[in-house]
Amino acid sequence: MLAELFVTFLVIGFVSFGGGYAMIPVIERQVVETHGWMSYEQFADVIAVAGMSPGPIAINSAIFVGYQTAGVAGAVAAAAGMVVPSLTIILLISLFFYKVNQSRIVQSAFYGLRPIITGLIIYAGITFAMRNGVFGAWNWQTAVLIAIFLFGLFALFRLRLHPVYVILLSGLAGAAFFG
Amino acid sequence: MTREKKGWRQLAEIFLSFLRIGPVTFGGGYAMIPLIEREVVKRRGWISEREIAEIFAVAESVPGAIAINSAAFIGYRLAGARGAVAALLGIMLPTFLIVLLLCALFLQVRDEPKIAGAFMGIKAAIVALIAYAAYTIGKTAVLDKTTLAAVLCTVALLLILHVHPVPVILAGAVAGIVLVKLRDLAGWKTKLETKEDKNGYEWFMGEGI
Numbered sequence: 001m002l003a004e005l006f007v008t009f010l011v012i013g014f015v016s017f018g019g020g021y022a023m024i025p026v027i028e029r030q031v032v033e034t035h036g037w038m039s040y041e042q043f044a045d046v047i048a049v050a051g052m053s054p055g056p057i058a059i060n061s062a063i064f065v066g067y068q069t070a071g072v073a074g075a076v077a078a079a080a081g082m083v084v085p086s087l088t089i090i091l092l093i094s095l096f097f098y099k100v101n102q103s104r105i106v107q108s109a110f111y112g113l114r115p116i117i118t119g120l121i122i123y124a125g126i127t128f129a130m131r132n133g134v135f136g137a138w139n140w141q142t143a144v145l146i147a148i149f150l151f152g153l154f155a156l157f158r159l160r161l162h163p164v165y166v167i168l169l170s171g172l173a174g175a176a177f178f179g
Numbered sequence: 180m181t182r183e184k185k186g187w188r189q190l191a192e193i194f195l196s197f198l199r200i201g202p203v204t205f206g207g208g209y210a211m212i213p214l215i216e217r218e219v220v221k222r223r224g225w226i227s228e229r230e231i232a233e234i235f236a237v238a239e240s241v242p243g244a245i246a247i248n249s250a251a252f253i254g255y256r257l258a259g260a261r262g263a264v265a266a267l268l269g270i271m272l273p274t275f276l277i278v279l280l281l282c283a284l285f286l287q288v289r290d291e292p293k294i295a296g297a298f299m300g301i302k303a304a305i306v307a308l309i310a311y312a313a314y315t316i317g318k319t320a321v322l323d324k325t326t327l328a329a330v331l332c333t334v335a336l337l338l339i340l341h342v343h344p345v346p347v348i349l350a351g352a353v354a355g356i357v358l359v360k361l362r363d364l365a366g367w368k369t370k371l372e373t374k375e376d377k378n379g380y381e382w383f384m385g386e387g388i
Contacts, residue, residue, distance in 0.1 A: 015348045016242045019209075021312045025337065026344040048301045049285050051308065054202055055211075055274030056244035063278045068286065075279055083271065086243035087263060090251040093237065101233075101240040105356055107371045110240065112329065112355020114320035116348055118313055119333025125309035126338065132302040145303040152307025157314075166304050174300020179293035 001070050002077040008035065009062050009081030016082070017110075018117030020050075020057030024124040027061055037069050040131050047128070052167055058082065144177050189258050190265040196223060197250050197269030202277060211246035211270075219253055226253060246270060322370045325358065 008030050016023050024047060031037050038046075046068075050060035059082050066078030093100055100106045129135050134149050136142040148170045155161040155169070200214045212235060219226050226234070234256075238248035247267065254266025288294045321327050329351065336342045362369045 011345070014242055015345055016244070017348065017352075018316060019244065019312075021309050022316075024309075026348075029344055044302055045285070045289065045298060048298055048305060049281055050278070051305055052301070053274065053278045053281050055271075055278065056246060059244060059247070059271075060274070060278045063275060064282045067279060067282045072279065075275070075282075079271065079275060083243075083247060083267060086241075086247045087251050087267060089241045089243070090238075090248055090255060090263065091260060093241065094252070094255050099233070099237070101236040104359075106240050108356045108359035108369075109352040110355065111322075111326070111359055111369065111371050112351040112353070113348070114316065115326040115329035116333050116351030118317045118320040119330045119337065120344060120348075121309060121313040121316065122330070122334050123337040125306055125313060126334075128302070128309060129306045132306070133299065134303055134306050145299065148300050148303040149306050152304040153310060156307060156311040163308055166307065167301055170300040170304035171297040172300070174303070175293045175297040177296065178299045179296030 002073055004035065005066050005070060005074050005077040006081040009066075009078045010084055012058075012062075013082040013085035016058055016085075017113050018120070020061075021124055022117045022120040023058040024061075025120050025127070027058070027065070028127075031065050037065065042068075044128065044132055051163070141178070144173075148173055186258070186261075190261055192223075193254050193257055193262050194265040194269040197254075197266045198273060200246075201270050201273035209245060212249070215246065215249055215253070225257055319372070322372075329354075 012023065012026055012030065015026065028040070028043050032040055032043050043065075046061050046064045047057070050057045050064055053060045059079060062078040062082045063075045066074035066076070068074075070077070097103070129149070133142055133145050136145070151173075152166050152170060155166045156163070196218050197215075200211055200218055216231050220228055220231050234249055234252050235245065238245045238252055241248055247270065250266040250270040251263045254262035254264070256262070258265070285294075289298075317330070321330060333347060333351070336347055337344060359369050359371070
């Protein structure tokens with residue numbers, strides 16, 4: 001189990017371009033479908049908690065998944081899996097290809113990667129919305145969720161509110177309406 | 180002081196420096212960047228301003244969280260592989276413990292009505308956060324018709340055909356390299372980055388979380 005956790009997140013670590021939200025579909029596919037460690041609903045909670053905690057959301061998710069699956073040892077295995085690729089690649093780069101960001105090959109790769117990452121994030125948004133009631137049946141519950149979602153957009157794009165405050169406010173709203 | 184003692188002392192300093200950075204950064208990995216700079220360039224004077232910008236640029240061009248990559252990079256520059264490990268342990272330890280605590284706490288209270296209700300609201304907000312992240316990176320990703328098509332294809336592949344994300348990512352990188360090479364050979368220009376990329380790393384809110 002620990003080995004599975006480590007290897008799973010090792011693979012995820014090696015393709016983690018574009019940061020946390022792009023990795024949600026990747027982690028989700030492995031955790032929920034491939035390994036069946038938890039349900040989609042439980043994984044959504046992982047993302048929520050990971051987003052509220054300090055640090056990179058991808059690593060936080062790994063820690064949560066590892067912890068829920070196999071306790072503290074699992075958390076360590078998962079986190080280690082995510083970090084080893086970084087360490088390895090940085091060591092390699094330091095030894096051989098120092099200025100990779102200026103290499104045309106790397107820039108070309110990112111020319112292709114960035115749209116993929118954008119697509120991943122859009123996909124994450126759509127599926128997350130579908131699975132958490134924002135695209136739900138027509139009832140007042142869905143209406144409140146949509147309102148919170150729209151407020152979130154407004155807060156981020158127009159008010160330039162920090163994500164932590166958006167989460168806090170929506171949590172309070174959720175507790176008030178649904179609690 | 181013997182050389183060995185000096186080595187351990189330096190590793191301890193690296194570890195402690197990165198330890199200070201971890202716990203205060205909500206809103207994700209990019210938020211750590213200014214803190215890393217403040218600690219490593221201004222406070223410790225280990226790295227110059229010019230060098231740190233290069234480090235961040237490289238850290239962004241490889242897989243992994245930018246904060247983690249930067250820490251590993253800086254640690255390596257200062258004290259080799261052991262320095263990299265010291266830096267990584269430092270930057271990860273506090274957040275690791277905090278996240279663990281929050282997870283344990285959450286698993287205890289997740290069924291409480293107020294908590295469950297709060298999380299329903301939070302998850303709706305996360306959709307907004309995701310949308311914001313998509314917009315932020317979309318601006319730097321969609322440079323021409325090809326990249327726009329790539330975005331739409333990706334969503335279609337994932338959503339409709341349920342393809343596994345990992346092959347899509349790898350294919351994207353390869354396709355990027357091949358396409359640009361072909362265009363270079365054909366004599367066509369490819370816009371590889373937008374002007375925004377030149378701004379460096381100030382634009383961290385909402386992206387790369």
